[in-house]
Amino acid sequence: MREEVVAPRDFAEFVAARGQALQIFAYLVTSDRAEAADLVQDALERAWPRWDTLVSEGSCEAYLRRSIANGAVSRWRKLRRIVPVADPVRPHIAAPAEVGSDADSAWLLCAELPTTQRAAVVLRFYEDLSYNEIGLVLDCAEATARSHVHRALRNLRERLETGDDDD
Amino acid sequence: MTDFEREERAFREAFAGQALDAPTITPEPAVRQRGWLSAGLVAATVLAVVGTTFVLQRDGDPKPPVPTPVVTPSYWDQHEGRWISFRDIEILAPADWSYDYEAIRPDCITEPPTGERDSWADDVPRKPYVSLGSEGRGVPLVGCIRDPRSGDPDPAFGQLPFRWWQPYVKVEVARPDLGRPESRDADLEYRGWHLTRSTTRGIQVTVLSAPDNDALGAAVQSSLRAVTTSNLGCQIDSPVQRDGFRQPTGAPVPTADAVGSVTICDYDRDTEHGGGLGGSLRISGAAARDLVQAIHDAPAGGGPNTPNTCLHDTSRDRVIALRFFDAAENASSVLAEAFVYTASCFGNGIVDSRSEHQLTRANCGPLFAQAPIGFWGGSAGVFESCATSRGSDGP
Numbered sequence: 001m002r003e004e005v006v007a008p009r010d011f012a013e014f015v016a017a018r019g020q021a022l023q024i025f026a027y028l029v030t031s032d033r034a035e036a037a038d039l040v041q042d043a044l045e046r047a048w049p050r051w052d053t054l055v056s057e058g059s060c061e062a063y064l065r066r067s068i069a070n071g072a073v074s075r076w077r078k079l080r081r082i083v084p085v086a087d088p089v090r091p092h093i094a095a096p097a098e099v100g101s102d103a104d105s106a107w108l109l110c111a112e113l114p115t116t117q118r119a120a121v122v123l124r125f126y127e128d129l130s131y132n133e134i135g136l137v138l139d140c141a142e143a144t145a146r147s148h149v150h151r152a153l154r155n156l157r158e159r160l161e162t163g164d165d166d167d
Numbered sequence: 168m169t170d171f172e173r174e175e176r177a178f179r180e181a182f183a184g185q186a187l188d189a190p191t192i193t194p195e196p197a198v199r200q201r202g203w204l205s206a207g208l209v210a211a212t213v214l215a216v217v218g219t220t221f222v223l224q225r226d227g228d229p230k231p232p233v234p235t236p237v238v239t240p241s242y243w244d245q246h247e248g249r250w251i252s253f254r255d256i257e258i259l260a261p262a263d264w265s266y267d268y269e270a271i272r273p274d275c276i277t278e279p280p281t282g283e284r285d286s287w288a289d290d291v292p293r294k295p296y297v298s299l300g301s302e303g304r305g306v307p308l309v310g311c312i313r314d315p316r317s318g319d320p321d322p323a324f325g326q327l328p329f330r331w332w333q334p335y336v337k338v339e340v341a342r343p344d345l346g347r348p349e350s351r352d353a354d355l356e357y358r359g360w361h362l363t364r365s366t367t368r369g370i371q372v373t374v375l376s377a378p379d380n381d382a383l384g385a386a387v388q389s390s391l392r393a394v395t396t397s398n399l400g401c402q403i404d405s406p407v408q409r410d411g412f413r414q415p416t417g418a419p420v421p422t423a424d425a426v427g428s429v430t431i432c433d434y435d436r437d438t439e440h441g442g443g444l445g446g447s448l449r450i451s452g453a454a455a456r457d458l459v460q461a462i463h464d465a466p467a468g469g470g471p472n473t474p475n476t477c478l479h480d481t482s483r484d485r486v487i488a489l490r491f492f493d494a495a496e497n498a499s500s501v502l503a504e505a506f507v508y509t510a511s512c513f514g515n516g517i518v519d520s521r522s523e524h525q526l527t528r529a530n531c532g533p534l535f536a537q538a539p540i541g542f543w544g545g546s547a548g549v550f551e552s553c554a555t556s557r558g559s560d561g562p
Contacts, residue, residue, distance in 0.1 A: 020189075023189055023190060024186045024189040026189075027185070027186070027188070027189035027190065028182055028185060028186065028189070031185075033189070033190040034190075036189065036190060037190055053241075057392055059392070101177075101180070102173060102174075102176065102177035102180070103177050103178075103180035103181040103184060104181070105177060106174070106177035106178045106180070106181040107181040107184075107185060110181070121178060122182060124178075125175060125178040125179045125182055126178075126179070126182035126183070126186070130395070132395050132403075132404070133395060136393060136395075152178075153171040153174045153175065153178075154171075156171075156174040156177060156178070157171065157173075157174050160173065160174065160177070
């Protein structure tokens with residue numbers, strides 16, 4: 001994925017410039033501060049040995065985001081294996097004091113989305129990536145990326161309409 | 168407005184708000200010399216251990232130190248390469264290999280040679296080259312049957328006689344439906360020459376390397392990457408690819424003095440076999456400004472058109488997008504775009520967001536002057552304006 005920002009060849013310079021953005025992405029995908037930090041750390045460790053190649057290809061951001069998203073999926077699956085008889089442990093989301101706004105409903109819905117679908121929604125509505133670019137990050141077809149986002153939008157619509165009816 | 172405007176807004180607001188709650192990190196990079204790189208290059212690493220301190224401060228347990236990576240120079244560290252775009256992929260090829268076209272009928276080249284001039288060999292490339300799929304190129308329909316001989320290479324190498332072989336990199340739409348030996352993926356050797364052919368994302372990349380450059384094939388194949396914009400600034404998915412005659416949006420063609428370079432993006436609109444970006448070239452400096460001025464100087468209103476000489480239910484299968492860049496030649500600084508229609512008997516011309524210009528020798532000839540963009544067909548008036556290159560000469 002061709003990137004809008006040319007990544008500095010210096011690894012630390014890149015982390016200083018983009019580390020927080022990666023942290024935010026990881027947090028939006030997991031809703032867990034500690035897990036987000038771990039995912040970013042793991043992703044940076046994986047990127048480090050191939051950093052020059054990633055810079056020359058212009059794929060640093062895509063690689064790191066994909067690492068974070070895949071890491072989130074792997075951790076969630078691992079968590080399921082650790083707790084085989086119980087319901088899968090979803091990332092904890094502190095419920096807002098009042099579920100009043102559409103944004104509150106959207107955030108609560110995120111907790112229930114499969115991790116890959118949630119990552120697609122974050123990439124679309126926080127990172128503003130195109131569906132083609134989302135597909136490159138998540139290593140899926142553009143149509144699949146589009147389907148992830150569309151399903152999430154439909155789910156949220158149902159939730160918001162239910163909430164409207166209750167009002 | 169989308170159908171899910173309310174829902175989209177909800178997600179955006181949720182994420183924007185929650186982003187403020189994301190944990191912060193304060194990397195404190197350590198600096199050490201990376202001895203395996205060129206002398207004088209100092210790189211900072213965030214994850215290396217400085218003493219016993221992990222410099223990426225965060226909550227949680229410290230991680231074990233990252234071992235010093237061993238960097239093996241890649242092929243492209245030792246050989247200069249350039250990116251070659253085709254459809255939605257790019258590969259690296261040797262920087263000094265020019266674009267060229269394969270021989271139009273290699274099977275008709277006399278083998279063994281008779282000592283007389285063989286006109287079928289006139290278009291055989293004489294030096295290493297890069298070739299892109301050129302589906303619009305006409306092929307003479309003649310019957311040439313050569314008896315196989317013992318010691319001949321595997322048919323996957325193609326039918327060009329060995330004495331004419333040059334190293335090449337070829338990128339084209341995969342056509343397994345044709346069932347030709349030259350269409351199947353392969354990894355073969357013949358007299359020290361190495362052929363690799365691999366298909367990814369529907370695109371087939373073939374590399375024929377000479378005996379002294381055996382590592383080239385693997386280096387080219389492993390360089391493949393998917394892109395959304397080509398290295399010269401062509402959109403992989405451009406509105407010009409849609410059927411019909413379209414007008415670009417945005418600014419009109421700028422004045423010549425504002426332009427540093429022009430990228431020529433050649434699109435194949437054959438949706439049956441996978442249309443998309445074909446060849447692309449960049450014209451820079453004075454040549455770019457001359458082209459822009461020639462567009463402005465051309466008569467208004469488009470053409471040349473001879474609307475009574477072809478069917479009107481198609482708008483033909485080739486179209487060019489011109490992308491104008493400022494003097495910085497930054498791929499992201501597109502000043503404007505124009506579409507060039509040449510392939511039909513009507514609707515021809517150079518169109519920008521505000522006007523239409525006639526095709527002339529000065530504004531169309533340069534677009535088809537060199538491979539990989541060839542003029543493969545058009546009405547007589549368009550031919551006179553645009554066909555100036557080898558691509559239009561045929562075999």
